Amino acid sequence: MSTAIENSLSVDTRVNGHAGYINGNSTSNGTPNNCTWEQQFLPPPLQLDDRARAIKIDSRLAGLMLCGATLRRVGEVFSREIENGLRERPSSLQMENTYVPELPDGTEEGVFLALDLGGTNFRVLLLELQAGQLVREDVKQYHISDALRLGPGEDLFNFLADCVQDFLRTEGMENDELSLGFTFSFPMKQHSISSGELITWTKSFKCGGMEGVDVAALLQRCLHARGLRVTVQVLLNDTTGTLVAGAQLDPAVVIGVIMGTGSNGCYMERAERVQHWEAAHERVQDVCVDIEWGAFGDNGCLSFLRTEFDKEVDDNSLLATSFTFEKYIGGKYLGELLCAVLSGLARDGLFPAIPARGSLLSAHVSLFEEENVAGVCSRTAEALRDACGRAVSRHDALVAQHVARVISNRAAQLVSVCIATLLRRMSRAHVSVAVDGSVFKRHPRIRTLMERYIALLAPNHKFSLLGAEDGSGKGSALTAAIAARIAARSL
Known part of the structure; x- marks a missing residue:
């Protein structure tokens, strides 16, 4: 609706x-x-x-x-x-580099998919932004069984792709070309704003066969296997999403904190203090660092x-x-x-x-x-x-x-x-x-x-x-819009 x-x-x-x-x-x-x-x-x-x-x-x-x-x-x-x-x-x-170099500035535009995986309920969202404001939000929730949370990782990601396909069919958008922000609320080693490997499962998840696997690439492969024209534009966790979503409301927001099932924090750090980079960053002044203070x-x-x-x-x-x-x-x-x-x-x-x-x-x-x-x-x-x-x-x-x-x-x-x-x-x-x-x-x-x-x-x-409410959903869409804005500047 x-x-x-x-x-x-x-x-x-x-x-x-x-x-x-x-x-x-x-x-x-x-x-x-x-x-x-x-x-x-x-x-x-x-x-x-x-x-x-x-x-x-x-x-x-x-x-x-x-x-x-x-x-x-x-x-x-x-x-x-x-x-x-x-x-x-x-x-x-x-102290993971998330490769998120900017926060919302009110120019975010477009229609984006957002996926939120972090608990027993998985959400697929369709979000439309105009001048940085959310004007449309459609959401559907799917339950993740114990068998999926504790079974092979490949099964879990195939299920996620099935949910995306079901959601897009419901929306009448199965053939549309869409950018996706994937909120994956587990510790990751990020290689770019759109790729990262799972470090360890937390909470109630313990899927096998995920060592060294790029979770964004795995999701992308499962989406393509279903013929979906969906591109995983951004990979982030709920803490980063909360920071980004909060900054949309208040430009003084530079710290994001989760106090829910688990706990974590992130903040905007000076780029020169961050050693780990796998992408060009000459023009980057600040970057969001995911602390992973749960560990x-x-x-x-x-x-x-x-x-x-x-x-x-x-x-x-x-x-x-x-x-x-x-x-x-x-x-x-x-x-x-x-x-x-x-x-x-x-x-x-x-x-x-x-x-x-x-x-x-x-x-x-x-x-x-x-x-x-x-x-x-x-x-x-x-x-x-x-x-x-x-x-x-x-x-x-x-x-x-x-x-x-x-x-x-x-x-x-x-x-x-x-x-x-x-x-x-x-x-x-x-x-x-x-x-x-x-x-x-x-x-x-x-x-x-x-x-x-x-x-x-x-x-x-x-x-x-x-x-802040629902950084894991709205925050991922905003981050995808930020990534699109940065990409457009480099053309």
Whole structure:
């Protein structure tokens, strides 16, 4: 169904990041302002009638509570890993050159296909741009089965091409010549703006036979096999798409962040600082770098952060010992972390029962936080009863809410460290950060915490958090339009 869209992305921007951001008698996380700088990152202690129990629980959770000194250390390690990655030295950060040298300037025109692959649902989009604005959007969603996500890669890409063909038939455009932007939300080694190899699957994908395969070329081959006149113009991930889509709305956007099933960031880096180039770049001043911070610390540089609960979540994941930083933040893992912590407390006699594995999801973390903010716990208790197979008391529900708050606080802290480090690195008068993803959008406290912690970690750098919608779809179409504009200049 076609729709005319006045604003292609929802905008929610708040400006802060200055030294006076924190004021009043208490901070947003309940920590008194007369605390030291280091202590202002800590969540408030658990309050129970049974004070001894509360103290024991907070003691067990101590490894999940990061003070400012620890976060500063994380930031220093992150800075080192950024430099190592850019210089092609050993680093846990890929620091991939995306070959996207420009952001939207309002001249983007044309009709483009966009493919969005990153989760169990795959989307095909038809997008029309006029003077940089989205005026038409048709979307169809296709489910990717377990067999396709875990089977041969060739089968998956043939399925993607079948979906494109089905979509174009529905649109009556099967014989049309079209440019396509392919959002492939997995770590890649890019060779150009339209080619790249998969480095590793993440999330719920683990297809075989993809080593050294150019995913754009494989998709192109599958499309041609069906007689489709579709050219893969751009290959990017959802983080780059979010940056590009955000920049359409606000030219100050130079950082893109995903806080959804997984987590990642990208930013516009000076071209001269980037060592890896496989294309001419004499006229390129800035280029988008995909950090792939989900893997931050996989080389052991963040071992001081890892708790027994994190190890349990990692051990039970599809890709153990891989993308460990993402497992502190991503929506795929926060529910599992909540379950692991409550299970640990139950084994110590501090919680009534061990929740069944898989019974608590990241949506429960948001629910528990929502009720915590509201000062109620009825739905929390109901969810815990279902997860534990027995009724729980009001105080047990308060314990679970506290655990949700602690792990949410840490997630916000760690993303904030990364963003604050980029703000200091870029040293611009004002930076807007485009953020997309279910955790950012649906968690009741994450945004407020991020605004607070980024301001504490980069006090002299003004910033805005801009809530961006669907960078993985609209961003890929905009990037394809940018690529077409650049190509036209070189003719």
